[in-house]
Amino acid sequence: MRSVNDLSGVDLNLLVVLDALLAERHVTRAAVRLNKTQPAVSHALARLRILFDDPILVRRPGGLEPTPRAVELAAPLRDALSTLGGLVDERVFDPGRAKREFRLSMSDYAAEVLLPALTPRIVHAAPHLTLALVSLGRDGARAAIRAGEIDLAIGVYPEGRTDDFRTSPLFDDAFACLADAASGAPASLRAYLSRPHIAVSASPEDNGEVDAALAAQGLTRRVAITLPHWSVAPQLVRGSDLILTVARRSLTPRPGDGLVIARPPMALPTIPLVHAWHVRRDHDRGLKWLRTQIAQSIPADPCP
Missing domain, CATH: 3.40.190.10 (Periplasmic binding protein-like II)
Structure with missing residues (x-):
């Protein structure tokens, strides 16, 4: 069997087919993605199985599933094709024609x-x-x-x-506080810490800059709600005493919306x-x- 490190005589177009098969996990969909016929992709899959001495895709009750070897190949294959694209196909990138x-x-x-x-x-x-x-x-x-x-x-x-x-x-952006107009924006750090807060974090493991700045002073705030995105947060602030501290560009002042925007009553890093x-x-x-x-x-x- 040929070593996969020996590329002499290997049709590198097979790697493009392999990438599509691993992405689609379906021969017909991979054929559509590549603008090829289904028999052509099936033939390429047979050649790939010989090249890698591995089934690549196996049929399971829920459809085709990549083998452990195929899973190992997926990321480096994607990187290799991207690099080749940068070296060959995109010597002059033409956005009007690029697919x-x-x-x-x-x-x-x-x-x-x-x-x-x-x-x-x-x-x-x-x-x-x-x-x-x-x-x-x-x-x-x-x-x-x-x-x-x-x-x-x-x-x-x-x-x-x-x-x-x-x-x-x-x-660079800066932090700003959003509060209900009736409750008012906190004018002091003490008032800020006395109110419940909404925290926005895409991942529970992400450490927020606001809490890190407070921790540096030996302080904490009471977070009543943690959200993975900020867009719904202003609706939760309205009619409550909640404070939302987020990037200023995410807050658009709207007259009559019952909300106020103010600077945080403490020093925070830029964003x-x-x-x-x-x-x-x-x-x-x-x-x-x-x-x-x-x-x-x-x-x-x-x-x-």
Whole structure:
């Protein structure tokens, strides 16, 4: 049997088929995805089984299931194809002709700020591209980037370079408090701590900047409700004494809504929103193009 490390005579198009099969777990759907016939994909699967000396996909009651060997191959295969795309197909990335799906992780806060301007840019300039969004939280997004499960994460991450992680700044935001107008915004730290709070965290494991700043002073707040996203939080604040402390750009003042926005009664760090990717994607021209579109979609700060 040929070693998989020996690529001489290996049809690298088989790897494209393998990637589609592992993504779809269905021969016919993989054929549609690749614009090939079902018999052609079935034939390619047979060749892949010989190449890797592994069944790759096995039939179970719920459908086709990848073998443990296939699961091991999925992430490095995706990275390899992405790298090849950057080296060969995208020497000059043509967004008008490119057919590609970009997988992004971002919070609903980042989506609220960026997508209204980003979406029409993408639809107009790259009509065949797809953006697939998930919200994984900081730790989950880091793990997904390293595993090759997503292309890009947008959030609050340590800025700079590590051995395998790259970040680039988008903009800085500041914290603000949202409170019911009848209850009023807390004017002092003591008043702030006496009220119940809404905390927003995409993952229970994520440490929030507000609680970290309080802990540095030996203080804690009483969190009455923890939410994975902020969009519903203003509705919970209205008519209550709850306090919501979140990024200012996520709060849009609306006259007559019964809510007030104020600065927190304590010093809090700024919120540096960045986009982050894996070092192996540094030469991916398509991803570079997308990062440029994101950076150019940042709206002006409504409350400078």
